Amino acid sequence: MSGLSRIRWAIAPKTAPRPLINCNRCGTVKAYCCSGKFRVNANGKRIDVWLIYRCIDCDNSWNFGILERCNRLDIEPARLAALESNDPALARRHAFDVVALRSRVGRVEEFPDVAVHKQRLGDTRESATGLELQLRLEMLTSLRLDRLLAGELGISRSRLQAMEERRLLVVDPEGTKALRKPAREGTTIRIDLINELDRQAIISAAGG
Ligand SMILES: [Zn+2]
Structure with a gap:
């Protein structure tokens, strides 16, 4: 990628x-x-x-x-x-x-609402074809990872799920059904967007 x-x-x-x-x-x-x-x-x-x-x-x-x-x-x-x-x-x-x-x-x-502060690491790349999101949690949240990503990126949860099945979306550290579990400190998510037509919109929603 x-x-x-x-x-x-x-x-x-x-x-x-x-x-x-x-x-x-x-x-x-x-x-x-x-x-x-x-x-x-x-x-x-x-x-x-x-x-x-x-x-x-x-x-x-x-x-x-x-x-x-x-x-x-x-x-x-x-x-x-x-x-x-x-x-x-x-x-x-x-x-x-x-x-x-x-x-x-x-x-x-419990309430799953969160505030997300997005900070770009390194230069913006006009040519970026993928995302690497590094999660830092102030404290535990009950918010599921797929809901967090869907809300912040403007992508449906079913589309995220499909991307994960095709290995276009990888959660690190990997776990079973990591997308359906609460977001965790230190998690990195990599998303390959090379074939996604709305790539620019997703990257800018992510804060990139
Ligand atoms: Zn009372």
Whole structure:
């Protein structure tokens, strides 16, 4: 495949997962939204930290345990300061920790929407006949690779599938049904577009 246009896609999820909680005020199961605020409770040397969630309908709160009965001396001062000041990056990291959330709440609603920042690697090649997409994920996403590619490139999922079957589209590292699985950090996708009539449109949609 000569003339590859190489592009890095930095992918950040947009909407944090929402735990589904039996809201005692609403009297039914409701989605709870992350408030972005921590609650830090110090009792002598013992520290508890929660991330506060609120019912989308009645504002009732639910506390997502981040640190429980931790010794103050075991917490890095910078981390404690970040927790106490509701550092947005730290709150975001915890809010997107779907594995930890699931361990506290049985059901969690996940959202596949992402923001994709596209950066060309190397010069633009007018003659490019293929794409190499390098995925960088800020954190785990539930967005399937074929949905990501279809949305960003303007190609149908069935066409992507057909291209993969003909080995015109290769996912590296290779896995079974990689296209149908969530996009993963460090994945590279190579697409041979030499015979595609809308090649230019696809390459420019990719950011090349
Ligand atoms: Zn409620």
